[in-house]
Structure formats: C-alpha cells, structure tokens
Amino acid sequence: MKKIIVGVLMSALVFTSCNKDDDETVVTTPGTPAPTQVEIATATTSNNETVTLYADESQLSTGYENMYVTVKDASGNAIEDATVEFAPLMDMGTMQHACPFVNPTFDNTINKYKGYVVYTMSSMGGTWTLGVSVNGNLATFTLNIADSPTKVVGNYTGTDGVTYIVSLLRPVTWNVGMNDVEFLLHTKASMMSFPAVTDFTMVMTPWMTSMNHGSPNNIDPVHVGNGHYNGEVNFTMTGDWRLHLQLNQNGTEIHSDAFLDILF
Amino acid sequence: MRDDTFYFDMRRIIITTLLLGYATIASAQTDSTEHSNVLIQEVTVHGDKLNEDNLEFKQKDNVQVLIDKMLYNINGVSLIKRGNYAQEPIIRGLNPSQINTTVDGMQIFGACTDHMDPISSYVEPNNLSSIRLQLGPNSEQVGASIGGGFDFKLNKAKLGADKFVSGTIGTGYEANASAFRVLGSIQLSKKRWAVRANSIYRKSQNYTDGNGREIHFSQYEKLNFGVSSVFALNENNFIYLDYLQDDGRDIGYPALTMDVSFANAKIGSISHVYKKTGKTLYLLESKIYANYIDHAMDDSKRPDSLIAMRMDMPGTSSTFGFYSNASLRFGKKHFVKFKLNGYSNDLHAEMTMYPLIGAEMFMLTLPDTRRTVGGIDLSDKILITEKLKLSTGIRFDYVLSSITTEMGRQTLSGIYSGDLDKNHYLLNVFTQLNYKLNKKLSVSGGVAKAMRAPNAQELYAFYLFNRFDNYDYLGNPDIKQEESWNFNISANYRLKKLVLTTKVFAYYFKNYITGAKLPSSEYSAMTIGASGVKQYVNLDNAIIAGAEVGFKWKINKNFFFSSMNAFSYGEDYKHRALFMIPPLKSINTIVYSMKGYNFSLKYTTAMAQNNIDYDFYGENSTREFNLFDLSAGKTFKVKRFKYDVNIALDNIFNVPYYEHLDVMKINRQGRNLLVSLKFTF
Numbered sequence: 001m002k003k004i005i006v007g008v009l010m011s012a013l014v015f016t017s018c019n020k021d022d023d024e025t026v027v028t029t030p031g032t033p034a035p036t037q038v039e040i041a042t043a044t045t046s047n048n049e050t051v052t053l054y055a056d057e058s059q060l061s062t063g064y065e066n067m068y069v070t071v072k073d074a075s076g077n078a079i080e081d082a083t084v085e086f087a088p089l090m091d092m093g094t095m096q097h098a099c100p101f102v103n104p105t106f107d108n109t110i111n112k113y114k115g116y117v118v119y120t121m122s123s124m125g126g127t128w129t130l131g132v133s134v135n136g137n138l139a140t141f142t143l144n145i146a147d148s149p150t151k152v153v154g155n156y157t158g159t160d161g162v163t164y165i166v167s168l169l170r171p172v173t174w175n176v177g178m179n180d181v182e183f184l185l186h187t188k189a190s191m192m193s194f195p196a197v198t199d200f201t202m203v204m205t206p207w208m209t210s211m212n213h214g215s216p217n218n219i220d221p222v223h224v225g226n227g228h229y230n231g232e233v234n235f236t237m238t239g240d241w242r243l244h245l246q247l248n249q250n251g252t253e254i255h256s257d258a259f260l261d262i263l264f
Numbered sequence: 265m266r267d268d269t270f271y272f273d274m275r276r277i278i279i280t281t282l283l284l285g286y287a288t289i290a291s292a293q294t295d296s297t298e299h300s301n302v303l304i305q306e307v308t309v310h311g312d313k314l315n316e317d318n319l320e321f322k323q324k325d326n327v328q329v330l331i332d333k334m335l336y337n338i339n340g341v342s343l344i345k346r347g348n349y350a351q352e353p354i355i356r357g358l359n360p361s362q363i364n365t366t367v368d369g370m371q372i373f374g375a376c377t378d379h380m381d382p383i384s385s386y387v388e389p390n391n392l393s394s395i396r397l398q399l400g401p402n403s404e405q406v407g408a409s410i411g412g413g414f415d416f417k418l419n420k421a422k423l424g425a426d427k428f429v430s431g432t433i434g435t436g437y438e439a440n441a442s443a444f445r446v447l448g449s450i451q452l453s454k455k456r457w458a459v460r461a462n463s464i465y466r467k468s469q470n471y472t473d474g475n476g477r478e479i480h481f482s483q484y485e486k487l488n489f490g491v492s493s494v495f496a497l498n499e500n501n502f503i504y505l506d507y508l509q510d511d512g513r514d515i516g517y518p519a520l521t522m523d524v525s526f527a528n529a530k531i532g533s534i535s536h537v538y539k540k541t542g543k544t545l546y547l548l549e550s551k552i553y554a555n556y557i558d559h560a561m562d563d564s565k566r567p568d569s570l571i572a573m574r575m576d577m578p579g580t581s582s583t584f585g586f587y588s589n590a591s592l593r594f595g596k597k598h599f600v601k602f603k604l605n606g607y608s609n610d611l612h613a614e615m616t617m618y619p620l621i622g623a624e625m626f627m628l629t630l631p632d633t634r635r636t637v638g639g640i641d642l643s644d645k646i647l648i649t650e651k652l653k654l655s656t657g658i659r660f661d662y663v664l665s666s667i668t669t670e671m672g673r674q675t676l677s678g679i680y681s682g683d684l685d686k687n688h689y690l691l692n693v694f695t696q697l698n699y700k701l702n703k704k705l706s707v708s709g710g711v712a713k714a715m716r717a718p719n720a721q722e723l724y725a726f727y728l729f730n731r732f733d734n735y736d737y738l739g740n741p742d743i744k745q746e747e748s749w750n751f752n753i754s755a756n757y758r759l760k761k762l763v764l765t766t767k768v769f770a771y772y773f774k775n776y777i778t779g780a781k782l783p784s785s786e787y788s789a790m791t792i793g794a795s796g797v798k799q800y801v802n803l804d805n806a807i808i809a810g811a812e813v814g815f816k817w818k819i820n821k822n823f824f825f826s827s828m829n830a831f832s833y834g835e836d837y838k839h840r841a842l843f844m845i846p847p848l849k850s851i852n853t854i855v856y857s858m859k860g861y862n863f864s865l866k867y868t869t870a871m872a873q874n875n876i877d878y879d880f881y882g883e884n885s886t887r888e889f890n891l892f893d894l895s896a897g898k899t900f901k902v903k904r905f906k907y908d909v910n911i912a913l914d915n916i917f918n919v920p921y922y923e924h925l926d927v928m929k930i931n932r933q934g935r936n937l938l939v940s941l942k943f944t945f
Contacts, residue, residue, distance in 0.1 A: 176627055177677035210619035211573070213788040216797075217678055234678035236727060236790060239617070239625030263623050 030169035030182040033110055037068050043132070043139035048074040049082075051132050051139040054112060056171050060145050062119045063152035064167045064184060068112040069104055071134050079134070080106050084113045087131030087138075090121060100165055100186035100194040102226070118167045118184060118194075120155065122147045150261035155188075158247065158254035163188040164197065166245060166258045169228075174235060174264040181233040183221055183245070183260075196227025200254070203246040206233050210240055221245075238264055327390040327447060327464070328436045328940045334389055335414075338397060339828040340812050342846040345926040346378075346731075347517040348441065348471050348933070349484040350385035350527075354925070355399065355411055356769065357808050357832035357845040361719050361777065362746070364413035366406045368506065369551060369589075369605075370533060371637075375559035375581035377613045377629050377721070377728050378520055384416070386510040386529040386557070390447055390464045391490045393419040399769070400750040401659065401692040401712040403601055403643035406587075408661040408690040410714045410748045411771065418506055421460035421492045425453035429945075434908075436940035440933050441482070443468035456496045463489035470516070473931030474920030481516030481523055481565065504535040514565070519928035520731050521570075522563045522577065531555040547591035557581040572792040573620075579613035579630065596647075603641035603659075610634050610668065611720050629728050631672030633720040636664045651700045659692040663717040667724065675726055680741050684724075688717035688745045696752075705757050712750040718743045722777055722800040727790040730779070732843070732927050733882030735798040736789045737779055744802050747774045761818040768811045776806035776836060778881070795882075806842060808834040824855045833875070843881035844925050847873035847888075860900070866893040873924040886929065889921035906944040913937055 034056035042052045054068035067086065071079040085103045089096060104115030119128065128143040153167040169182040181204075185197040202221045207214050221231030235241055241262045247255040332351040335341050343351035344360070355363055365383040366372065374381040398405055398412030406415055431450035437443065449462035467485045470478050490508040497503060512527035533553035540546055561577040585607025592600045613630035643657030666685045667673050673684055696710030718740075721728060725739035754767040779798035787797035810832035817825045829850045834842030849870040856863045868891040876883040895912035918935040926932070 175674045176671070177674040178681075208625070210622035210625070211617070211790070211792060213790055215678060216782075216787045236678060237615075237617075237625045237627030238623075239619075240622045 029180055030172045031064070031066065031116070032171075033066055033068070033107075033114065034171055037066075037110065037112065040143070041141050043141055045134050045137035045139040047134070047137040049079065049134050049137065049139075050076075051134060053130070053132065053141050060119065060143055061148040062122050062145060063148045064116055064118050064170050066114060066170075067101075067104065067117050067130070068110070068114050069132055070112050078111070080111075082113075082134045083136075084115075085133045086115055086117060087133065088117050088119070089129050089131065090126050091129070092126035095191070097191040098194065100167070100184065100196075100227075118153055118165060118186070119145045120153055120165060121145075150263050152260055152262075154258060154260060156247070156255045156258040159252075160249075160254060162254075164247065164255065164258070165194060166247075166260065168243075168260050168262075174238075174262060176235055176237055178217075179233050179235060181221065181231050181243070183229045183231075184227050185229060185247070186227055198223055198225070198227060199249060200229070201248045202229055202231070203248070204231055204233065205244040205246075206235065207242045207244060208237070208239060209242050235262075235264075327388070327432070327449075328434055328445060328942070329389060330466075331384050331387060331389055331392075331416075334395065335384065337828075337851065338395070339814055339851075340399070340830045341397070342849075342923075342925050344379070344844065345923065345930075345932070346380065346519040347484070347515065348468065348479075348482040349486075349515055350381055350512075352379055352382040353384055353414060354844065355397070355413070356771075356810055356830070357834050357842070358411035358771065359844060361722065362410040362716060364405070364407045364409035365416075366413065367416045367508070367531060368418045368533065369406050369415060369587055370531065370553040370555065371407065371583055371585055371607045371609065372529075372531065372555050372557070373581045373583060373609050373611065373720075375557040375579040375611065375613070376524075376527070376561060377577065377579060377725075378517075378522070378561065378731070380515070380517060380520070380524055380561060381512075381527050381529075381557065381559055384414070385512070385527070386488075386531065387416045387418075387508070388462075388464050388488045388510070390449060390462045391416075391418055391488065391508055393417045399752070400771075401657065401694040401714050402696070403645065403655060403657050405641070405659065405692070407605070407637070407639060408659060408692050408714070408716055410716050410746060410773070411750075418490070418492060418508065419460065419462070420504060420506075421451055421458035421494045422453055423458050423494055423496055423502075424455045425451065425458065428453060432942055432944045434940065434942035436938065438468070438936055438938045440914075440936035441468045441471035457494065459491070459493045461489070461491045463487070471933045471936075474915065474918045474934035475931065476918075476934065477931070479518050479930060481518045484515040485513040486515075487511045487513075500538055500540050502537045502539070504533075504537065506535070507532045516565070518930050519926070521566070522561045522575070523565055525560045525562050525564065526558070527560070528558045529555065530557075544594065545590060545592050548589070550586070550588040552586045554584045555582070574618040575615055577613065577615045577629065579611070581609065581611050583607055583609040598647070599645040601641075601643045601657075604639070605641075606636075606638040608634060608636040609720075627726065628672060628675045629726050630720060631675040631724055631726055632667055632669040633672070633724050634666050634668045635717075635720060636666075637717075638662050653698040654695070655698075656695045657693070659690075661688075661690040661692075661717075663688040663690065665717070665720065665723050672724075676724060676739075676741070679726070679738055682741065684741055686723060686741055690715040690717060690745060694750075704759065705755065707753070707755045709753045710751070713747070714750055715745050715747045717745050718777055718800070725800070727797070729791040729794060730798075733779070733798070734793075734795045735779065735781070735882065736791050736794050736796070738782070738787075738797060738799040740800045743777060743800050744775045746777045746802070748772060749774075763814070763816045765814040766811065767813075768809075770807065770809040773806045773808075774804070775802040776804075777801070778803055778836075780880075804837045806834065806836040808832055808842065808845070822856055822858050824857070825853070826855075827852045836880075838880075840877040840880050841875045841883075843877070843883040845873070845875070847871045847875075847886070847924055860898055862895075862897045864895050866895075867891070868893070870923060884929070886922065886924040886926075889919060889923070891919060891921065892916045904945070908940075908942040908944070910940045911938070 037054035038058045040053045050072040052070045086101050099120045100118040104113035107114040123145045130141045165186040167184045186194040215234040215236045219232035221229035224230045243260045245258045335353045345351045372383045394417040396415040400412045433448045435446045445466040447464035451460040470482045488510040492506045495503045508531040510529045515524040535551040538548040559579045587605035590602045611633045617625040639661040641659040645655040694712035698708040700706040723739045725737045727736045749772045752769045757764045780801040782797045813829045815827040831848040834845045853866045872888040874885045893914045897910040900907040914936040920931045922929045
C-alpha cells in the first residue's frame, strides 16, 4: 500500500516539476543589426580603398535600412578609424533628391561602420545611388530598392506646410503582445537636406484594419534623440495592423493621421 | 451494503426513486434498491444524517437518454443550453466555475473556450453507475469548490456476477429531430477478473420548436465507448483499469456563431482498491489518471450570409493526476476519511480569422495555461448520541497557475506586465449537525467556509467572446480567489407512504468573480459585433439563497406522485440581480404502474424570471412555461432474457418555450415522440 502511495506522489512530482518552456520567440529591439549582415556590393574609392557595403538582408527595400560598410586599404588591411559618410541620391531623370540618413560610425561588435538610410521610394521611379566617402574619397554604389511589402515610410505634409518623413525602424520581429516600436521623424528642408525632427510628440493608435478594432495599453512614442521616437505597441493578434500617428509640436497638431502598416 | 459504497453510516435512509422512461417518477420505499420491472433509472438519495449534502443518483437502466436529460431531473440542477447537445449543468444558480465536475474523481477540463464541451458531454449514461451531486464542502468532495459539484461515477465491471456473459443491446428513435441511437454493453465476469465494455452511437438532425420552426445547426453525432476491467489480486486488493473515449462530430450550436466539427475525449485511469471489512482502515482507493480533449470549433457549416468573418477556434486540454482516499473507522460511531490528490491541467486555445481582404489573423485566446493543484483533506463523522450526528472536515489546496510558452506570455504582455505565475492557497472547512427528533422528523444544519481559485479563463482569457452578454472577456491575473460562507438547514418528514424534504440554503460570497466592463475608449472589442470588452474582477460580495422542496407520495399500490421544486435568488453587493439564476421551477409526476406496465404524466413549469440586471450583467428576462410529457413502458421477461419497450410523448401540447438559462433564448424542442427498445441478456 505504501508503495502505491509513494508511487502516486512520485508521479505527481514528475508532472509538476517539468514546468519548462515549450518554445522561445526572439524579441528584437528595432534597428538592431541582423545576426549576420549580407554583402550587397563592393566598390573602390579614388584612393584605392576597397569599400564593401552590407545590409540586413540581400534585398533592400523602401523605408529604414541599416547600412554597413567595411573599408580596406590597398594592401587589404581593415581601416577602422576613417571618417565615413553617406550620400544617397535618387535620380528620377527630371529631378534628383536625397533622403533621410545618418552617417555610419564604427561598431566594434560587428566590426563594421553602421549607419542608416531611409529610402523614400523604390527603384521603379529612377536610380538610387549611395555614395560612400572614406576620408573624403568617394566610392559609389548603385542600389536596387524594392517596394516594401507594407508601407513602412511615408511623406506627410503638415498643417505648417512642411513635409515630414515618418519611418519605422527595421528589422523587427513582431509578436502578439507588447512590442518595442521605434519611429524616425525627419523633415524635408530641401531636396537634399532631411534633418531629424526632435521636438514633436506623437499619439499612436494601432488598428486592425480587417476587423476594425484597436488594442489597449499602447505607449505613445516619445523623442529619445536624433529624431528617434520610442514607444510600445500592443498587437492582440497577427495580421494587418495600421499604426496611426498623430504628430504634434508644442501642443499643436501638425498632422492628424500619419500612418504606417505592419503585417506579421 | 457497506462495502459497495462510501457511505458507511448505519442509519442511512434510502429513498429510492424511480425514473421512468422520459419522466421522473418515484415510489417511497425504504431500504430498497431491488426493482425489476421497467425501471429505467434508480435514484438513491442518501438522506442520512451525515450526508445531507450528498445526493447520489444511481443509474440502473435508462442508458438511452442524453445525460442532459438525466441531470435536468435532479432537483436544484439547471442546464445552460447552447444547442440540443452538451448542455452545461449548474447547481442552485451557482456558475460553472463555482462547482467542480469530475468523472470518477478525475479532474477533467473542457477544451472549448465557449463552454461547448462541459465534462458531462463526454460521458454517457451507458458509462455511468451513478451521478453524485454535492452541494458544498463535505466529506465526499473531490476538490476545493464553492458549491460542491458533480462526480460522474463510471460503471465498473463486476466480479463474480451471476452470469459469465451478460449484456444489453438497445436502440431508440426520436421523431422530432430524427434522432437515432444504438447502444450495447457486454460484461464478462469471473471470480478473479471481469471486463465490461459499452458503446453508444447517436445521430440527430435539426430539431423543430413548438412553432414548427426548424432550429438550424442543432444537429449532433457522437460515438462513445468505454472499457472497464477489474482484477482481484486477492480478497482484499483489486486493480481497476478504465478507459473511456468520446468522439463527437458535427455538433451544432444554434445559440453560438460557431459549431464543432469534432470534440474528442480520451479518459484513462488505473486504480487500486483495498477493502477489508472490520478493520480500522477498511477502504483505501488510489488512482492515477490522464485525459486529453481535442476540440475543433469552426463555422464551416454556416452560410456566408450569416458570417462576418470565417474563423477556426481549436483548443486542447490535457490533465494528469492522482488521488488516494483512505477510509477509517474507530468503533461503530466514529469514521474518518483522509484524502490526498493532485493534478496538472494544460489548456491551449487559439483562433485564426480569415478576412475576405487582407492577411489571416492568429491569436491565442487561452495562452497555454497550466494549473497544478495539490490537495489534502481530512473529514470526520461521529455519532454523538443515537440521535445526534456531527460531521466536520478540513481541506487544504495549493493551486499554481502559470503560462507554459513564451508565445503565451508574450500574448498577455499587452494586457498585463507583472509575473504571470500565480499562487492560491485554499482552505475549505465544514461542519454539519444532524438531529433526529423522532421517527418521523429529522433536522439538519451546517456551515461551511469554501474557497476556490480563479480558473484559467478568469486569470488568462484573451478576448474570449461570451455570447451570453455579447462581450469579449479579458482575464485578470491579479484576481483574488473567491470565498464563500455556506449555510444550510433542512428538515425531513417521513410517514410510511410519504416523504417531505425541505432544504434552505444560502451562499454568501466574498470577492465574487464576474466580468466588469472596461472603458470603450481604451478597449475595443475584438469580435465583430461585440458590445465591448469586459474583464474579470472581484466584487466585494454577493449572495445566492434559495430552497428546495421535494415531496413523494405512494398513493396506493398503483399510483405514485412526486413533486420537485427548486428556487434560487441571487444579488451582488449593489443589489443587482446575479445572472443565470433559475426561477422557481417545479417538476410534478404521477405514475400508474400495473403488471409490468408503467404510465406516467409529467408536468414541468418554471415561473418567469424578471429579477435580472441588464446594465451590468447583460441579462434579459424570461417568461414562464408549462410543459406536459407522457410516457409508457413495459418490460417482458422471456426465460433469462428481458425486453424493455418505452414510448413517450414529450411536450404534448407543442408549446414553444425556452428556459432562463438558454443562451440567446432559442426555443426548445416542440412535441417529440420517442421510442426505445432494449434487450438484456
């Protein structure tokens, strides 16, 4: 009899103790480099430095893209202390324009210079080139920018008549539940100048378009520096989500509905 | 007498009630369980002083009716109806979370988030020997609960039966829904071993209500089978192996927006029983069990015009557990029961939605919840004097609730930021006094302090749609356990041919768990067409009180009359009427029996329920109804074989009616002609 009681107690312990997790979901911070960066192209500067361009994925697409660069001198030694600058340009034939970007800086953890470019349109409308200058010596890459599957960058004209570019940091693995979300906000000062906007506030409303409902407990993005706005978004399910952003400056509404789309 | 039951009180009074055909009938006989005519079911009410809160319904013969129908005829039991199948039983207006439903002491949890599969839907009368009803903490309770619960006792193979091979074959037909069934059982019995197998197949089409309207999506189909075996190791030790499988198919739920394409349950156990009459430890029963339910809810049978968006909502439930119960006696007047049990239940429910335009959507509606429970229970019965009996008990349970997957935790991160693992410590205590004034009158009274842990839905539900109030529900991991003070007083007056039983009860809840609306500015309903979002909360207090009056009268040799009347009233601390409280209901049956023939007329009525609250609980009133059923039966004995023939006419006047607990208030069945045949060998 005792054996039986011991037996049932043991079995109880066995099933209560195996309380381990069944799976793990990777949660990434927006804009964190992909585990391995993919080489896009190689070019040579006027000073014979070899510049290799990398991205998170082999196919670049519209919106925010981390762009990585390695530089080697003529004898093949890596140069890690150069001044590297980006110069993106879209040539549409009748006109040319640049887009928001930040110049790369050397990142020890990945041994590459890292910056970003926000491609505001795809290569369908013209030719994208990215100039990379190393200590002032230029290498030029011609890029093929595909349309992103969802709208992750948008131009919106504010009530002040100024054009704003809102973009969503990538890459992100979206999950059902709470997610970190990060936006970039730039303004179009000229065709070639897109400074970061640092003094706005945002009200974010996620919306499930195909079911016409929102989600609770979202945290509105706030400015954290250099045009980055960090918030938290709650996705109650997978599917098509639209992030509606109300852009305000000093309490004045500049744009009522700048939106970006997410699908996961 | 003693060794086939847990009830060891010497002075128990057994009131044997006969349920006949499709009606409830009774005859007031003392200490008799032997009936051989057209008995379909035998009800043994343990009216003994020590077990006032236990009613055990021993089922003998009526294995053809749906279990729902059997439960309907128990005084104080009501059914929440969502379709013509798998109705959810409740007791005295307590909600399903406040009672504990088990099969042979095994914890089983439905896999459907819409309560489509209460545990009672996975057992068949064919599987059962009895249904044990408990009304609060007592010596027979299986786990911590506020208001007791149901334990469906499986029919065991019997050692040393008269015949090595015995069994039954039966079939039945119901005209209203063209419902057909065929069933059988067989038992092989030797002195040292016995095996019993049983099976039933049911198929029903849509039924028609009292207005002649076909109720679409009320069909069902199922195949249920069970195998039970017993091996005697020696004269005191026995091993039982039990397996039960229930496969439901194409089950319609007219009150819901979805149906069930399949609902499969696999329930298995191995038990050891030690019995030794006369010893201090005279009964020790231990069991290890496991069960798995796979449930697929979808809307594939519904026409496009009724569907805003197609969806699938499958769910699973798996449980492992054990229990060990020791029964001891000290002399003739003192009995002690010691129980130990534990189980772990995992629930998973998900939803995939398919919009006409756009990507499909996926979410977990029950995000991989696990509840691990351990309990220890000690109860004591003592005969203080010949007339005064006292039973007391104490039970402690530990409940750990958690989420087992990262995806589950991530899902809930959008509504809750704290630790999702929750501990609850539950204490159930009761004391019951029984006093026999004289041979005719006995009175009983008791107090219990009960607690229950919030269930997985109340803790972790994620936009679970509730058709009853049209709200999406969110769980609340911070919700507190519900507690109650239970009070009961009863009196039993019996003459030679008449029994009158009156029970008065009250449950005073603290931290009553229910849903409260969340602000629509922040929470938008997920389900298309839902009114909003509610979250489970604790209300400060609430009360349910009521009474049951039972009357049985053997008028003469041929006529017998019984009447069962039950009433409940409930309100919360703001004096809002609680929801799903059945109104006064009365079931009255008169039986005429002669020479193996039985005729019965049953009158069922319920008053209107106007004591409702729409604003908070979302409930509407229900009008009264009056219902008449007729049945007739005959048993033939030819040599060693027995033939039972029953014919019944339910709802004779084809009255359109629904009951207060019917979700969406869809009319119940109109007139229905039922025929059943059974052959016993």
